[in-house]
Amino acid sequence: MAYLDHAATTPMLPEAVAAMTAELVKVGNPSSLHGSGRKARRVVEEARETIAAAVCAKPMDVVFTSGGTEANNLAIKGLFWARKKENPKFKRVLISAIEHHAVLDPVLWLGEHENAEVEILQVSENGILDPQTLRESIAKNPEDVALISVMWANNEVGTIQPIAELSEIANDFKIPFHSDAVQAMAYLPIDLSKVNVTALTITGHKVGGPQGVGALIVKSDINLEPISHGGGQERDVRSGTLDAPAISGFASAVSVLVSQRERRSLRIKGLRDEAIKRIKEVVPEAVVNGDLENRLPGNVHISFPGCEGDALLMLLDAHGVECSTGSACSAGIPQPSHVLLAMGRDERTAKSSLRFSLGHSSTIDDIDELITALPPVVERAKRASTKARITK
Amino acid sequence: MKKNNSVVVAMSGGVDSSVAAARLVDEGYQVTGVHLALSKEKTVSGTKGCCTLDDARDARRVADRLGIPFYVWDLSERFQEDVMQNFLDEYAQGRTPNPCMRCNEKIKFQAVLERSIELGFDAVATGHWAKIVNSPQGPLLYRSEDDAKDQSYVLSVLNQEQLAKTMLPLAGSTKPELRKEAQARGLITAFKPDSHDICFIPDGDTAKFLHKHLGNKKGNIVDVETNEVLGEHDGIFEFTIGQRKGLGLTVPREDGAARYVVSTDVATNTVMVGLPSFLRVEVVTGTNLIWCGPILDSPFDCGAQVRAHSDRVPATAFHQDGNLTVEFKEPLQALAAGQTIALYDQDRVICSATVVSTNRS
Known part of the structure; x- marks a missing residue:
């Protein structure tokens, strides 16, 4: 065979399987205050540090989610609503024409339900977004752009986008820039200290970790409206009991990955x-x-x-x-x-x-x-x- | 069909095609399940149709259980053109089509069969209730053991070339046996209700569907004997030959006898009503003659069936140049152009044709 x-999904690395199964047999909610809870929390926090280091971000920037789709939804809707709250004039959402449905569909949803003005930026015949296209679109009215989202690398044809340039343009106008990097993470160096990416989506099962876990890397001073509410985990933007075994497997895969x-x-x-x-x-x-x-x-x-x-x-x-x-x-x-x-x-x-x-x-x-x-x-x-x- | 040949089973998500697939797996064939997506619209609920997401899921789960590959084939464009549009065109022309037969003829045993053969499969199997028997004269089509479920009529549009590449694994069973078998096999479709309606009209309201697509077209309802205008209608496609109820007539006959729809006329957009004697049909002519077995010399005696579950009536058939004439030994009541007439020799299907005209019209 x-x-x-x-x-679509890549086999789990043996290190990730070992890390995950080791946690599966233990009890402990990372939010509990007792010994078992503290042990689980330690696993989660160490994972957070590993993943943050892999993309040159701070541990506090890592928000664990159930995967890439949830991280994208949180970035798109969370940023849009936060920006709108900040100033109602922010209404435009700019994305490339080759985004994954997990970006495209939440953006179209905002267009249908939240009066967002969606602009889909055309790409070259090779599937690359020209920074000039983004600049021109912003220039129509730099004051009303709520956010920009362009994937790091495309899932279907594999083209890598000029993220450094694109995010720099966004930064010139102080517009939040999100990038879906689920396909890129395993193969390309990602250094958030060198690019102006406000929010970055990654996921476990594309890098040799388990399915059902991912993360949005977003600076802790960025306002993000939560899209699901509850116990207030993950600095109140993503409630829900943290999945310590999956998170541990995810981080283990990431650390192997970065070294190799x-x-x-x-x-x-x-x-x-x-x-x-x-x-x-x-x-x-x-x-x-x-x-x-x-x-x-x-x-x-x-x-x-x-x-x-x-x-x-x-x-x-x-x-x-x-x-x-x-x-x-x-x-x-x-x-x-x-x-x-x-x-x-x-x-x-x-x-x-x-x-x-x-x-x-x-x-x-x-x-x-x-x-x-x-x-x-x-x-x-x-x-x-x-x-x-x-x-x- | 040899063992270890590869077979596509058209899996609707119902119990019949589920068991058909299971039996072929047991017999050692290389089975691939294919669910036909006939509509692009995502219909989630409603178990009556045969192209809902529920049905696709059921078919997929049965395939999982049987451990066979499973794919969805998109035939929505061909279905739209060859079946739905044809259905509307036929009604607009004042004829009464059978879309399930059209689907068998153009989709299941043409588009799907041809695609399967070209992709390297040896045959297509379905969960239809009928029997194919190989003979020195080629494959022959017979009625099902379970006469109540028999579907040989709707398969009578298949020629021998198609029958040679078709498998009907349900031959020889009855429906209750089949359900028991499905249950014993642990198939989730075991207790799914049978579908009866036209799959693209899941609520069963054909008149509403026709109005939606063909619009309203007011015309007169006329007495066939006196030409007296008795009422109005919103479209002749609302009426079937032999219909008595729902005519909305306010002027009763002097003798109080009930009136029936005896014919419709597209050119004048008129519905003719009259006494049941006007419904009597002694002779029909048909076109699109399809032989399901060897061609018989004209004339021949046979049993004629004109609806999916109607009785067969004794008749004599004449044929020439692909046209068929059938004389019934006892007159039939109510028969419309566009219907299919299937002719039988005992339980064997001889041929079928589409009714063009009857002796009344």
Whole structure:
């Protein structure tokens, strides 16, 4: 079997499994005042320090959440409401056209329910937001922008955004800048002391930690309206009992990751380039989407002209090769990816694409399996697709 | 069909297709479950239709349980064009279509079957109640053991080429047996109610659906004998041949006899009403003749069925150049253009055709 869907979720590192299971067998609510509570709290606080150090932030900046989606919602809605409270004139929300649904949808929700004016900033055909585009959008009225959100690296095509420049522009106008870095965290250096990112989203299961835990890194002097209310944990912006075992596993993965990031990224990038080269050898008409330079090391995103992505996925699945079409909805009906459409692809091209994503456990054997399975699968999918068009 | 062949099972999320999939797994086939998404709208509740999120989940859970791969195939565009739009067009033309048969003909046993074969599968299986028997003359289609559930009529649009790549694992069972089996297998669909309605009209109100899409079109209700205008209507598609209730007529016949809808006329937008004798049909002609088995010499004697669960009536059939004429030995009551007529030799389906005209019209 070849697991080539690390961008969806990547296997837990053994260190993370050990750290998490060690905590699972203990009792103690980190908010309790007795000995067991203090022990659990210590685990959480040490994890907080580890994660803060990994992104050059202060421990107090780390707000644990249930994952990336919750952290994004907290950043988007929390910042918007806090800004609005500060001054009702703040109403514009600027995001890139290739955000994950966990950013796009809360922003659209604010547009529908909270009178936010949503502006979606167009990207290049490689999927990169030009800082000039952001500058022009802000310039329309620098006084009314509530917040800006641009992802660090895209989940589908893997393009890396010029976050330093973008966040600097936001800082020039004193506008809060949020970045979803769930895909970037495992592979790219993130140093919050050097960029003007107000709030950063990261998540456990994309870095070799467990699912169901994530964090929003947001400076403690930034006003954030809570989106869920309760016991007042996490400096009152994210109530709920802290999940000490998961948080411990998350931090353990992060610390392993940081010590190995450079070496690992280089190795994965080597595999990726090999994969792209060999895919183009066996399927010459295959087209790589996204930017070849500013790209996550593990991302291979390919359009197969004349094929349907979901047919390819199914046939590869039957050969034990696991990948993704990059987008799914709750009923499982494939929709053309808004990311590819934003990059100027037509609907048919968007639907003909597959994402193969490599990660820490990937080996050359995975690439071999893919390359063996791919040519007959593409031929078959092409025939099925032609037939579907003729009989229609 | 050989063992270890690969089969796509169309899983609606109902008990029938669940058990169909389970039986094929037991028999050693390589089974892949496919749920057909026929509507882009996310309908969450309501168990009557066959394309809700609930149903997709049920199908997925059965596939989990059976340990088979499961995918959702989006056929919403083709369904919209080939089934829903056709349904509206047919009604607008004053005919009475059967959308489930159209779906079998164009979606399940055409689009899905062809896609499956092209993707490398050997056959498509469904949870329909009928039986396919292989013979020296090719595959033959028979009625189900459970006559109350029989669906051979709605499958009578399949030709032998399609039947050769179709599997119906429920042949030979009755519905109560099937439910018991589903329960024994621990399938969550075991006690799910049967669906009866048209899946894209989950509330069952066809007239409302037609009004929504075709609008109101006022016309007259006329006595077929005297041409006297008896009332008004909002659209002829509201009426079915043989309908007695809901005509809203205020002028009774002098003899007090009940009036029935005997025909509709699209050109003049008129509904004709009259005595039941006007509903008697002795002869029909049909087009779109499909042979479910070998072609028989014309004429031949047969049993004719004109609705999903109506009785078969003795008849003689004549055919030439893909057109069919059927003479009933005893007249039938109420039959509309657009309906399908299926002809049987005992329990075997010979052929089907779409009714174009009857001797009244």
